[in-house]
Amino acid sequence: MDSASFHSANVPVSGEATSHQQANCHACVFKAQCLPAELDGEELADFERAVLHPPRPVKAGQVLVRKGDAVHALFALRVGSLKAVINAADGAERVVGFRYPGAVIGLAESGHKVWARTFVTLESAWICRIPIDALNHTLRRQLVHLMSACLRREYDHHLTLAFHTNAQKVASFLLEISEYRQRRHLAAQRFTLPMSNLDIASYLGMRHESLSRTFGTLHSRGLFYKSGKRIHIPDLEALRALRSE
Amino acid sequence: MDSASFHSANVPVSGEATSHQQANCHACVFKAQCLPAELDGEELADFERAVLHPPRPVKAGQVLVRKGDAVHALFALRVGSLKAVINAADGAERVVGFRYPGAVIGLAESGHKVWARTFVTLESAWICRIPIDALNHTLRRQLVHLMSACLRREYDHHLTLAFHTNAQKVASFLLEISEYRQRRHLAAQRFTLPMSNLDIASYLGMRHESLSRTFGTLHSRGLFYKSGKRIHIPDLEALRALRSE
């Protein structure tokens, strides 16, 4: 497994799960990096039992749920990545979030009847269904923990979007992923971005031209290198300094 | 009671609650506008039982909880308003949210040990304590609902902060309050803003000079009038049109 990538090299790009693929996936399912990092010990064990249902494979670019769909289940993202999008008034798609392995999809939906956002896979993924009926008392307790962590992240995003320059937004974005990977003991300085620059720019509230220019600036300052979708951050501290300048 | 104000005219500005004031407040406590609008029927009744503890008065400008404090309780805001602030890297105070009557304070804290933000009263307020121990199964279920609603609002804020011009941000902000008041059957076109322009500007990620100019622009376009802290929105639809231009 390529530890510098978001997904296992063994994950099939499409098709039904074969017994071999299923085995591969189950091997991964129980790795720490595929489970919520906010829970630990007994809580994590409880949570695992609840999402034991075998994950199903989802092809890249697929819509997992669409805004307006009835909420029948939440989802646990085990392998791959997603983007959360909202259609703006002008019909344009706006990215409001990314999700990586270990995320629970639908925290903002657990008290509602319909989905408020559309979730689209950025690459081939493995995803567990958590039926709403399965939300017993124990699981709801874990859910409260996950949601409060999610809320805190959103307040950080508020700060970033409201007060940072474009360069700082990009630094924040890169560090957010890097720190996510660090918590899961994955390579934090070299990894692949699963999303396009268009998506990143939308997420950060900038034009993709500005993002491209910002990447160029960071490159010339030696803070960040990008080749295709693979990136390299030589000095995390320098990037952190830029973020909080 | 001034229906166009966030707080009852009878609320004392300071001091211990007298029996008369207490009675006044309890009369208000059970009004719909002082309870979470996200819950209804049985859930709301459950919630009310949990926050039956008599509210205590808090003077304007007081710190309710400080970032870093241990989490012993959540709070239910019954009367008055709060701002949530974070100290930026440069030490400056950044407003990341406002809270109005009916809000539960600490949704982002319910799964954590310490407070991530500081909450400060903007005016004299009445606030109930909800001890963490009181979070039984039933109450936790209501909490999930409140948190998911809170998360949805944060995603809307993401859109506003990332993609809107200053004029649109201001329109969003005014409409957010107006729509809050509409849900609670309060005057939606004339009301008092409990916070300073400085706080609003910080919340929206703009300079207070820019906010002042934007208010001027909206005024000259006849979309919005301001006199002291009292504002008047003659045409909500026109403001909505501006928001989603």
Place this chain on the structure above:
DNA sequence: CGCTCCCTTGACGACTTTCAATGATCGTGG
């Protein structure tokens, strides 16, 4: 009455967006 804090207004400059064109990359099909 004087202090402090808040709001307003002006001129200037920096950062970002916009518009336009070119170049790269990737998946598809011949």
Place this chain on the structure above:
DNA sequence: CCACGATCATTGAAAGTCGTCAAGGGAGCG
């Protein structure tokens, strides 16, 4: 295996929005 089209990424020049700096005015409070 290569050619093709579509999507994505890069770069330039011009325009606009917004932030910065500075000064003056006003409201509330002790």
